[in-house]
Amino acid sequence: MTYSHIYDMTLANISKRRYQKAAWKKATAYSKHLRKMLADHKGVLKAMEDVSKLRWKERKITVYLVNAKYSPISFSSPLTLKMYKDPRKAFGVLVHELIHNILSQNWGSVSAAFHSKYAKENMNVRIHILVGAILVILNERLFKDSQLDLFKYDRWDYAPYKRALNIINRDGARNIVEGAVRK
């Protein structure tokens, strides 16, 4: 987890905000807090492998922390995480973006059958059918009924994600993951 002065400053410029020099200090404290949350849930990265039947191919992923006001969204590549007011939200979004990463590291393992089954859905919806299905199973295993419920803080009310969730409810998260990952 890192903070890049030049990266955050560039985002500030693009969003026409004034860059605050003390941002790195905030990032240091924020990163400490998030690392602690991850350490408390040490199994989460391994559980992503178990649930998805995929393997991490890179041992390390750099997470860039950015000021929440500068970047419109958090995204997966380079993994860019907004410092949300509530770190529980940052944790949920981080898990979501990490799922995108394990999928993109193994994109060749996603079956043609999955793509053709959901060919009518646009790519954003289609990807989130798979991301969401993995999250549903992961959430059941580790976070449901806890303060960190993965669907509590993440943006699943956003229309394309909501559509993906409806499809997951219809077809079943486990069926989707099993059908999507080529053995």
Ligand SMILES: [Zn+2]
């Ligand atoms: Zn996503």
